[in-house]
Amino acid sequence: MELTLLGTGAPDGLPRADCPCAVCALSVGERARAATALLVDGALLLDLTPGAALAAARAGHSLAGVRQVLLTHPHEGPAVELPPGLPTAGRVPDGRELAVISGHRVRAVPMDGPGTGYEVTGPGGERLLYLPPGGAPAGMGSEAGGVPVEPYDMVVADVSGRPDALARLRAAGAVTAATDVVAVHLDHDAPPGAELDRRLAAAGARSVPDGSTLVVGEYHAVPDLPRRTLVLGGARSGKSVEAERRLEAFPAIEYVATSGSREGDADWAARVTLHRDRRPGSWRTTETCELVPLLAKDGPPLLIDCLALWLTDAMDRAGAWDDAVWEEGGRRALRERAAELVAAVRATRRHVVLVSNEVGSGVVPATASGRRFRDELGRLNAAVAAECEHVLLVVAGQALVLRG
Secondary structure, eight states: OEEEEEEOBOTTOBSOTTOOOHHHHHOOGGGOBOBOEEEETTTEEESOOTTHHHHHHHTTOOSTTOOEEEOSSOOOSSOOOOOTTOOOOBOOOTTOEEEOTTSOEEEEEEBSSSSEEEEEEOTTSOEEEEOOTTOOBSOOGGGGTSOOOOOOSEEEEOTTTOHHHHHHHHHTTSSOTTOEEEEOSBOTTSOOHHHHHHHHHHTTOBOOOTTOEEETTOOOOOOOOOSEEEEEEOTTSSHHHHHHHTTTTSSSOEEEEOOOOOTTOHHHHHHHHHHHHHSOTTOEEEEOSOHHHHHHSOOSOEEEEOHHHHHHHHHHHHTTTSHHHIIIIIHHHHHHHHHHHHHHHHHOOSOEEEEEEOOSSSOOOSSHHHHHHHHHHHHHHHHHHHTOSEEEEEETTEEEEEEO
16 A cells, blocks of 8 residues: 655644744745645545645646545645545544445544544555544544454554654554654644654654655554653753653553652742643652652553652762761662662663753852862762663753664
8 A cells, every 4th residue: 555645734734834844944845834734556545635736746647537536634724626526525433334436445543633544444454544633543443442442553643742743642552662653733832843743753653745746555664662761951941841842642651750859949849830731641749858769660661750869869869968978888878879870770671751850060069069060960870871772862852862
C-alpha cells in the first residue's frame, strides 16, 4: 500500500498567513506545510484540502483514480471546492466499516473529541491508522476492555499536539517498535528543522516533507530511545519540561520526585502542584531519594527529577554541611553514596531520564557549605553524564545535545 502525503501541516497550514511568530517566519520553502491530506494508492483520499489536485500533481500523482473521499474532522471556513470527477466527500460513522472498490477496507475509529480516525487495510493486508488533528483514540484493545489490537504497520497522527495518543496506542499494543509513526498536522507550536526531528525521534516518530510517498509496511529505522538520558539546565530553563517530553509518548511512566514535602511552604507546594498537573494522568509518582533500588529492579521507564535535590538529601544524611563533620567522615560518606548511585545508573536495565541543575556558571557561593554543594553537584553531574548515552543541556528552553 502506497501513501502520498499531499500536505503535513495543521488545517490552517504552516506558515499561517496572519501569524508573525518565529516558527511561521522560518516555515518557508521546503519547510512550508499545506493542510494534511493523504492519498492512498491513488484510490482513496483522506481529507480534502485546498489545492489537493495541484499538490498531487507536484508529487507525480493524479486524483483521477480516486474512488472515495473521506473527512476526518469538521472543516471550518468556506467550503473546499471539489475537484472535477471526485466523489462527494463524507465521513464514516464511528465503528462502521466501508469497502472501497479498489480493494481497500476502511473502518472508522472513535476519537476522544470531534473528528474521526480511519483504519485502512490494503488489498495486501497492510494496516494504516490515520488520526485527525488533536485526536486520540477514545479507547481500544485491552485498555478499553476488549481484545488486544493487532499492531499497525504505519500510524499517521498529530504526534506533536497529542503525544498521549501515541502512548495510548502503545499501551493497547497497536504501536510497536516496528510501527512507522509519521507526524502530521504540524502547527506553529512545533519547532522547525532539526529540533522537530529530535523531539519526534524521542517519541519514536518522524516527519516528512509535503509530497512524500511512503510504502506502508516498509521498515523505516527510527532511533531507539536511549536507555539513559541526563537533562541539565539552570533554574527555570525548561529542563523538567524537556525531560517529560522525552517520555510523554510512552505509557506507564514512573515519575520519581526527590523533592519530598516542605510543610508550611506554600510556594514549594505550588511548584510541586504545577509539576504534577503538567504530567500525563497515566504516570505514577513515587516520592523518594532511594534511587538505587528503583534503578536495580525491572519496571517501566523512570523519570528522576532531580539529582540536585537528591544530593541535598544525601548531604543532610552525611552531615556534610558542617565543616568539622565534612572533614571527619562526611566527605567519604557522601562520595560513597554518590558512587553507589552512579554504579546503579551504569547497571540499570530500565529506561531512565534524569534531571539535574547545571552549576558553576553563576555567582560563587558565599559560604563553605554552599561551595561544597556546588562542587559535589558538579562532580555528580559529570559522573552520571559519563554513564548516559544521551546528555542534553537546556538553555532558555532550547535543548542543546551534548552527547547522543
